[in-house]
Amino acid sequence: MSPEEYIRDRLDDQIAWYGQKSQWNQKWFRGLRVLEIVFAMSIPFFVSEITNDTHYLKGIVGVIAVCVAVISGLVTLYKFQENWIEYRTVAETLKHEKFLYMTKTSPYNEDDAFHALVERVEGVISKENTTWAHITNEKEKQHG
Template sequence: MNISEETYIQERLEDQINWYDKKSMHSQRLYKRLKGIVTILSASIPLFVGLITEFKFWATIVSIIGVTITAIEGWLSLTKYHENWIEYRSICETLKHEKYMYLTKTGVYETENSFKVLVERVESIISKENVNWANLNNNQNGGIRNG
């Protein structure tokens, strides 16, 4: 397949930059919201524990808060929002860096084959992230089984 530089930059590079940017922001938002809830709930426990001696139903409330905190932390551990946020942001910024280095023909792009170098580097970055994602999911699921 032979595509032009402009087509590659728009349809592949920009598309990937936008995808990683959106995914990074989404993961960051979810991570911060859930951690904020955990922080508020954790801070409320000492307040409610002080009320248990006067009102026994506060013991139930504290128990529910504890279960909620545990559930949220477990969900954060499974979904890896924090790790994804950092990883996606890093890849997005790396792709932007490659784009601007290419457009200004600086660094490794000071060559006649600069478009070829760009494609190889961008595809390597994207491929590496895909392999990392597959390995992470394979490890979390205890290995992928056939059938």
């Protein structure tokens, strides 16, 4: 495999994949947190409006409180913030390695620069995959 093929087919592909996963997790994290904040802020408003004529608001407040708890649980369970940061970190690390290689900057200023690039990039990807597998196994132990 030539350096150009590796960069195009492996490195750029992985940078794009981690970038997309980072954005997806960021959107879910921020969206759910905004929803959680809005629901939580609405509870005092509805409580202040409860009278004998508006007793149904107690049910609405209860449903909103349950929604806040469910959203908080989902954010914690699926670790959207942690995944967002981890995927962004990997994407930026891979970009950094690519730019060092493209500019022939240390450690890529030697004759075996391409092999060094492959080793370092595959090391980053392998480390992330190992971390993911470990986290997945821990989740299964806790829930299974």
